[in-house]
Amino acid sequence: MIYRFLDGLGRYFLFLGEVFHKPEHGREYLKSFFRELELLGFSSIALVSFISVFMGAVLTIQTAINLDDPFVPDSYIAIAVREGIVLEFAPTIVSLILAGKVGSNIASTLGTMRVTEQMDALRVMGINPASYLVLPKLFACLLFNPILIVFSMALGLVGGYYAGDFLNLVNTEVFLSGYFMEFNPFYIVYSLTKATVFAFIIATVSAYFGYNVEGGAVEVGKASTKSVVAMSFTIILFNYILTDLLLQ
Amino acid sequence: MIQVRGIHKSFGEQHVLRGIDVDFHEGQCNLIIGLSGSGKTVLLKSVLGLHSVDQGTISFDGRVLGDMGKKEVKVLRQEMGMVFQGSALFNSLTIAENVRLPLDFFGDMTEAEKDERVRFCLERVRIDPESFSKTPAELSGGMQKRVAIARAIVLNPKYLFCDEPNSGLDPETAIVIDQLIHEITHEFGMTTVINTHDMNSVLEIGDHVILMEKGVKAWEGTMEEVMDSDDSAVVEYVFRSNLFKKLRAALKKA
Known part of the structure; x- marks a missing residue:
């Protein structure tokens, strides 16, 4: 099992070496990048929202409900909600959701291209x-995932505010002031760093599984599932590592 | 001309190609035939450089594939066109964009010249202009094959490779595709290598026929020689079908 893991890891880095090969026709990559931006980025806005x-x-x-105490002001509830959304929910949970949506899309698209010989067609044409x-998928994810995460933070805070107001759980003025109390701007840097690392994981791990499919439609499905599992493990692991490195 | 000399190729324990020597002639349709598992596709992909061979050489007009640097291989790739079994068109691109892709990467042309070349190639394979903006999924299998041929010839290649170009097509469309490849080969003087199961293709366009059996070249000749041959490999492969048995008997009688 350890041998298989190390073998897979080695192949993953060799694959990255191929991916980061110098692009020779930047214009074509740029065109592809804009297509991917729409496919992988804009199409996720509704789900993330x-x-x-x-x-x-x-x-x-x-x-x-848990802090329903007259001695705990509503601003504290807002702080807890804000920190939960900014530190963990937006960067990690949304990235896990994007791993399922975007990652499986990348794995199945590349897997299908592999089994239908479209990749061989590119190689015969002399295109890597x-x-x-x-590369265009990776840059689309690296650019758009942090944007989605910021969007998610904003909407999460808005959703929290209106839920408190609608259900009459909090004093809205005090709650809103809590959103701006004792805010540490580094948390945004921490959150966006995580989002960027997770975007790299989503794009490259899913691409690795899709790119190396052998067989037919069933194997494409299996590769897509395997990629989501691998991405989820890796994201959770790197979430711990980055939190330890950046917040301690 | 493409010269293949003594190539061997194994996948693990499986020895797929066992010392193949063959020449693919310029301006001719060179057909590789044989049963499934005889090594046809591996031979074709080895010649294309998609599989690296364990032993032997493949040379393109004197240029040995194994001795070439990356730049030379890149130049050689631009001299190659390939029609894949399933067409291998890119689903996210339109028909015109599919054909244009090699030009965008390698063509030294203005945008207007590229458009003109794409239009010429698509019209040459009898695709009507109304279909240029469609996606591959909107076309029939025969039309997809024709677009794949257009994409393969867009850079005006010296070498054209086709893997089972008429598989999955009805007999009438299969003949149209065969004839199209034959016409293009002779019109542009290309070295065309076709991998096929289809005996009709052998009789229609087989300028040079190579029969593969268990990883070796079992026989080679022209389409006329196929019908006259008493070679056991040819008899066993070609004349298994009653139709061809009767056809040969009639020809011999005549």
Whole structure:
């Protein structure tokens, strides 16, 4: 098992070597980058918005119920909700969701291209398929995932505020002031660092599994599932490592 | 001309190619035929450089593939066109964009010249302009194959490779595709290598036929020689079918 893991890790780094091969026709990569931006980035906005608003609302309800004490001001509830959203929910949970949506899309797209010989077609044309197909996806994820995470933070806070107001759980003025109390701007840096690392993991791990598919449609499905599992493990592991490194 | 000399290729314990010597002639349709598992596809992919061979040499007009540097291989790739079994068109691109892709990467042309070349190639394979903006999924199998041929010839290649170009097509469309490849080969003087199971293709366009059996070249000749041959490998492969048995008997009688 350890041998298989190390073998896979070695292959992953060799694959990255192919991906980061110098692009020879930058214009074509740029065109592909804009296509991927739409496919992998903009198409995730609705899902991230929906989840963020409701997760923010749920966080407010749970925190308000658990801190239902006359000696605990509503601003403290807001601080707890804010820290939960900024530190963990937006960067980590949304990245896990994107691993399922974007990552499985990348793995199945590349897997299908592999089994239908589209990658061989690129190689025969003299185009490096790893670089041409993966690099634009990677840059699209690296650019757009942090934007989605910031968007998710904002919507999570809005959802939390309106849930508190709608269910009459908090004094809205005090709650809103809590969002701005004792705020540490480094948390945003921490959160965006995590989002960027997770975006790299999502794009490259899913691409690795898709790129190396052998067989047919069943294997493409299996590779897609394996990639989501591998991405989830890696994201959780790096979440711990980055938190230890950046917040201690 | 493509010269293949003594190539061997194994996948693990499986020895797929066992010392193949063959020449693929310029301006001709060179057909590789044989049963499934005889090594046809591995031979084709080895010649294309998609598989590295364990032993032997492959040379393109005197240029040995194994001795070439990365830049020379890149130049050689631009002299190659390939029609894949499943067409291998890119689903995210339109028909015109699919054909244009090699030009965008390697063509030293203005945008207008590229458009003109794409239009010429698509019209040459009889794709009507209304279909240029469609995606591959919107086309029939035969049309997809024709677009794949257009993409393969867009850089005006010296070498054209086709892997089972008429598999999955109805007999009428299969003949159209065969004839198209034959016409293009002779029109542009290309060295065309076609991997096929289809005996109709052998009789339609087989300028030079190579029969593969268990990883070795079992026989080679022209389409006329196939019908006259008493070689056991040819008899066993070609004349298994009653139709061809009867056809040969009739030809011999005539």
